[in-house]
Amino acid sequence: MTSHNQQLFEASQRIIPGGVNSPVRAFRSVGGTPLFFQRGQGAYVWDADGKRYTDYVGSWGPMIAGHCHPEVVKAVQNAAAQGLGFGAPTAAELEMAELLCKLLPSLGMVRLVSSGTEATMTAIRLARGFTGRSRIIKFEGCYHGHSDGLLVKAGSGALTFGQPSSSGVPAEIAALTTVLDYNDAAGLERAFNGMGKEIAAVIVEPVAGNMNLVTPKPEFLQALRKLCTQYGAVLILDEVMTGFRVSLQGAQGYYGIKPDLVTLGKVMGGGLPAAAFGGRRDIMQCLAPLGAVYQAGTLSGNPVAVAAGLATLKLVQAKGFYENLSRMTKQLTDGLTASAKKHGVQFCAQSVGGMFGLYFSKAVPASYAEVMSCDKEAFNRFFHAMLDAGVYLAPSAFEAGFVSAAHTEADIVATVAAADKIFSTWK
């Protein structure tokens, strides 16, 4: 009997490339048939066959309050009843801009867009316009969306499918992107010493979440800030994933690093298409209509998406929100690690705030090379065994996982118990 998931996937593949609207959803790296979800509620999602899963993907981070949180749904319904879009300013956009600037002091000014890709693409253009320079630095395994200059040794789906550098990107554009090793402060120093005055911007995930999860070394963050300041390059912290995920002040607040520009998305849209970029006023004032750097968007600041974001950002400001989220996430990673150890499985895990990484390796990876040495096949086996047990992890060994405020202690305990059963017969 062909499952409904399979029927939908077969039909989708006939008219949608790979049957999906974003490659990492296709289960290509883990194998098997991707799940088509029909419903989400709290910590759970239901697939097209009606099977329930405890969800640790959360739409890749946005669903930090859980699926269909009543206050978010109500805010969306109320906004939608007033109008789905105007292509003109609304008070809600001002409220969102003021809230972002209040929560993130590094935001002197901010502009709303509809995706993380738009945010990072524009931040790069802005840095180039502000400095008059062309070269950018990124780090292997980091993913910043799919604009041409950033699809060079990228992470996430690009890494999953072994095409970290996409075809279709002209060599002339890729040549302006220098790719260095994440956490390699010495390598960054050498690059700046060699071409510092050519560098418009360094863009970095302050916690790398697109080559599985890799946390930053203190000396790496310090080098980023020191060298960008010293050479007049713009430091762009890509907090599309870490913003409001690792703490209320994102990774910049968690680690105490002050960026020149920040990109945001995911949580700030609550699941709907809202993202943003912002930072120093002197840089942001180069943007049209004030300055000569052009950027635009039909759906930028869409009132329904902004309503979802505002409702979500209201929820995350509740007292103890991040303490609880971090505690639950750590209980998950500690429980999985203890179970693997008990059963002699080479596995480890770590968490930062409400995001986590799972690795089939002896030690937690601190670089792209160490991520690549983790046992990907073992991850794929674990992924499917957990899926069979009703636990939905990210369908790739090169992604981070996410816990929501809707996950209960019982959910975490049940997830660890499911893994323990799997590890108990692990060969």
Ligand code: KE4
């Ligand atoms: P979007 O254009 O997908 O909204 O954002 C791109 C982006 C930018 N920066 C960071 C740090 C990101 O993690 C992302 C997108 N993340 C992936 C998941 N690793 C989105 C999932 C997908 O590509 O389907």
